[in-house]
Amino acid sequence: MKKARLILGGTAAILAAAGAAQADSDDPIIIPIHNWSSQIVMSHAVGKILEDVGANVEFVTTDSQAVYESVRLGDVTMELEVWEGAFGASFRAALEKGGLHDVATHAATTREDWWYPLWTKEACPGLPDWKALNDCAAVFATPETGDKGRFLGGPVDWLKHDQERVDALNLNFVVVNAGSAAALWAEIGAAEAEKKPIVLFNWTPNFAEAVWPGEFVEFPAWEDGCDTDAAVGPNPDMTYDCGNPAGGYLKIAAWDGMKEKWPTAYETLTKVSFTNPQIAEMAKLVDVDEMEPEDAAAEWLAANEDVWKPWTE
């Protein structure tokens, strides 16, 4: 670990050089990492950028929903990937309680919805229209779902409302929740060998697009209030009768105390913004090229200095 010592030494030197002008605290900035690659690489990349401006950075592995409570309490300093669809609710709830705020929004937009790999189209040519999907529901049937099709949802703690949507749009599908992202990939991997049709929860930006080309199912477009007001959307009696937002935001949230404690790092953080291709590239370095997240972050930073150098000035 001499490398770490060197980095630390270097950091200390930079700190000393920056000296009187900067008042950033020596305490480490705590960056949370979750269990999907793009977030881990992005966190390490931003960590290195912040080290570049003299901060002391540490990482902690956390649950992606429970993290907002930790940011609010200051146990964790920031969250670099706030997905509108998956974490919007937890983020808004934490905003209301106070203690964290919205620092910046990435250029990238997100989408999380029902998705299928392209070979599925052969069995159900009407796709991506949701009515066509509903008509060939039987193609997706499995022993455990009987006549109805199976939709493989994400883990329940991602709080998607697939069951509500199935009820509201009267779909011939049974929602089976996979327990983890890994379970989703395992199912696609297994279906790939025999090109079996499969419809499941997926999101972009994500490495899976590079490995398995596919498309999202087009549901009735999202409108504000679709999740709270029954009147919005095609079914007048039920909520969630629509797809997820197609151009969802991807935000950065930070603890309120960060601005005071690490002003320089905070200033840099407000300028951070990644695009969809950049995020996909980071995920690919780990998921396809088999690099370690730290190395992937270093490699990406080395190759894209023109992108991030301006943020540090």
Add this chain to the structure above:
Amino acid sequence: MAVTDLTSGQVRRFARPHTAAVLLALAALLALAKPALPEFLTRVPGWAVLPYDVWMQGLFDFIKDDLGLIHVTRTISAGLEWLLDITANLLYGKNRWPYLGPIPWTAVAAVAAVTGYALKGWRMALLAGGTFVWVALVGQWEIAMQTMSVIAVAAPVAALAGLLLGLAAWKFPRFERALMPLLAVFQTLPFFTYLLPAVIFFKVGPTAGCVATVVYAVPPMVLMTALGLKKVSSEVVEAGHMSGSTRWQMLRHVYIPSARTELLVGVNQVIMLSLAMVVLTAFIGMPGLGAKLLSLMNSLKLGRSFEIGVTIVLIAVTLDRCSKAWVVKQPEHFERGTPWWRRNQVLLIGIAAFLGFLIVAQFVQVADHIKRDQDFSIGAEIDGVIRAILSNKAITGITEWLRWFLITWVLIPFRNGLLWLPTASVVLAAAAAGHFVGGRRSALLAGAFFGIVALTGWWDRSIITLYAVISAVVLAALIGLPLGILAARRKKWAEPILLVCDTAQTFPSFVYLIPAIMLFGVNDVSVVFAIFIFATVPLMRYTIEGIRAVPEELLEAADMSGATRRQKLLKVQLPLALPTMAVGFNQAIMFAFFMVIIAAFIGTQDLGQELQKTLAGNQLGKNFVLGMCVALMALSFDHIIMRWSANRRRALGVF
């Protein structure tokens, strides 16, 4: 024949089964008459389900904020963090006081080898040293040390806390009576229920991981301490009193040395349970092997995660064997006048090796740490092999058929059958089983436990949990028992099978969850398969141990009366081994209840799924209610089986 008489002990207990049979008949009657039953007997009606989760949430909030418990726990976690920072600095060089680390891997491996030698000679030295060399060479040194840095704090804290609680339980019988049921609940509470309070009260990160590990690992230490101290013979105690010992001296020089074996067995259990939590605590911020494993699984890197699994098994086996060797090893006594360096020879060698490698590491980079491009990881190759196996046509053909057969003909009918049963009839059946083994008290206990589960309103999900547990345990019994019997009868087979058991138990379940999904899909077959692997182990182990423990004289007697091998097995070995096998069966059920909740990561519709949901919403109250449902069902089984086993033992006259 004297041999067959052994089994007729139960004749005397006919009075009990009589009432039990009436209860069971009543349960069956209720089930048959289901269409005619009033609504409230089939399912507990909505109005009778009280908002326990809201009450529990209120209680938690009150304790946390109004009573200010959170300030207490946060102070404790600050203290823990200080300890964790020290080990973290020493083992992997985290930038904290005392700023000394990280210790070079060669020095750690050398100390491990010398410790192994001191405990049990060269083979242990090879195992202990070899484990650390493997960890370094395969490129996992840093993450493995992150894990060890937490265990190095959690295990001693758990052992100490267990020792103190055990002492208190032994000193104050009233305290013991209050503590034991609590411990039983703690041992059966699903791990999701530990995680949330750990995060809220002890801050996300290594501290929460450490606390959850301590809570999980403490019960066996308490039990073993109390057991060991109670067993100290009165002659020894008398001798202590006669030599005028004070109370402290009695404890320090009489009781604790006499209970040494039990205490060390407790320590061994603490270490093993701490290792079992390595992956699970990654969900609340524990760094290291577990966290790495989870992120590898999320990008479907089977090979690398397999390597991590091997590391965890190696560390577990090393610590297990070393602590067991410590149990057996008796204190050494030297002749008067032996020079000090001879008394402490091994210690000195250890220090010398440590310092030697410390110096070497300053000049040779490879001895200090292994860089990423220097390691020997063959993750990608293993990945290729696993994938080739998983997409092999012959194998997928069999698994497809198995999936279809089990789902349509076994699992779903069984699940629907259980769900169809009226609540009242299930509760009565539980009471009947209780009455059969333990009379009125057990009947009340088992009936009440299931009754409470029904009243929480989570009945259907509880039944689905139960269904997965029963299916997996039955499957495990069908396969594990014959294998166990076979292994016990052939000496050559017993050792390898026991080694497989050890490995299966410590190998992180997440590593085989993903291949299971690729073979069987996200459904109950994968779930049952995952539980099955875990539950077969105790069944086999206890069967082997039970049959091996049958006294030699009885076997000889059977031989003399001309029994065939088959008769010997059926009339002598199995009946005598049955109480021990029942303990194994009980363990299998407890493990199954543990694993069924973890199977939520595959995807289930049971209590585990609901528990997983509560983690996101920070719903402590609901989390606790769900956890209690699991614990109560597990406790009912535990009570009934253990009671039965004890009865059998008494009837057979073996203990």
